[in-house]
Amino acid sequence: GGNGGGFSYERSTDQSLSTLKPEQGEELRIYPNPSNNVIHVSGLSARENYSIYNTLGVKVKSGSISNNANIDIINLAKNVYFLKFENGITIKLLKF
Secondary structure (H helix, E strand, O other): OOOOOOOOOOOOOOHHHOOOOOOOOOOOEEEOOOEOOEEEEEOOOOOEEEEEEEOOOOEEEEEEEOOOEEEEOOOOOOEEEEEEEOOOOEEEEEEO
C-alpha cells in the first residue's frame, strides 16, 4: 500500500513580477488593478511594447505604450492576465 499524491511547494520573490525603478526613481505602475475596461500605465522612461497573456500563456493582446497612457482591456474576458513589457517586467492584471 502506497501513499497517494505528493506535494511540492517553492516560494519565490522574483522582483521581475512586481515593479521596476527607472533612473528617475518613479516606479512602473498600472492602475486601477483590478479593472474592467482600461488600465493606466505610469513610470515608463520610454515607449514600450507590451503583450498581455492569459493564464495558459496565450497572447491575447499586444501593442506599444508611452508613459501615462492607457491600455484598453474592455474586450478581454473576466480573468487573470499577465501584462509583459519588452523590458522584461511582468505585472499580474485582474480583469473583472
